[in-house]
Amino acid sequence: MLEWLKEPEINFPDQLQHAGFEHGVCVGQIQAKAGLTQSTVSEYLSILQRAGFIEAKRVGQWTYYKRNEGAFEALSNLIQSNL
């Protein structure tokens, strides 16, 4: 999922017609591509959010998630310096 969110236009072309990608990709799109149930995907995304890897933005009935690039860089740096 994290890799998918690097290139929303390529991985979630269906969303383009409805919303853009300014706020990220909505849960339903990710769920369809993941082939897991709605509840599972929703839980995954909230875990990733709590961990700081993605950010959520609620717009109407949709929740859009997008990557927080800083978190990945921080993780990379942490592995390099602390591990």
Add this chain to the structure above:
Amino acid sequence: MLEWLKEPEINFPDQLQHAGFEHGVCVGQIQAKAGLTQSTVSEYLSILQRAGFIEAKRVGQWTYYKRNEGAFEALSNLIQSNL
């Protein structure tokens, strides 16, 4: 354990008298510090070895493990470029 192995002299002072740290730290030393059973620690170390994070060197009845720094750098780079 991986952090401990960054500074064997500091974290495993007992071993200094017997062997050096050329080949790393032996299982018994790590086990004592970890506070887990011998079998658990042995299994951990073999998992870390198969994953490439540490290297094993058998010397007599002892097995010494030391970090493979390249693996950590590779992981850091992988996160930075692929994730």
Add this chain to the structure above:
DNA sequence: CAAATATATCGACTTTTCCCGATATACCAA
């Protein structure tokens, strides 16, 4: 070779994680 020591492997049990269906909540439209 026998006993002692260090490590590895095996089988079982416990804890955690994964994933689901059911249900709750939030929002929108008529």
Add this chain to the structure above:
DNA sequence: TTGGTATATCGGGAAAAGTCGATATATTTG
């Protein structure tokens, strides 16, 4: 306000990971 759609949360069963004791293997020493 009623019904439809999107997402979140909850409870539970299945799968995986963690951990142990017992035992096997390898090595050294006498």
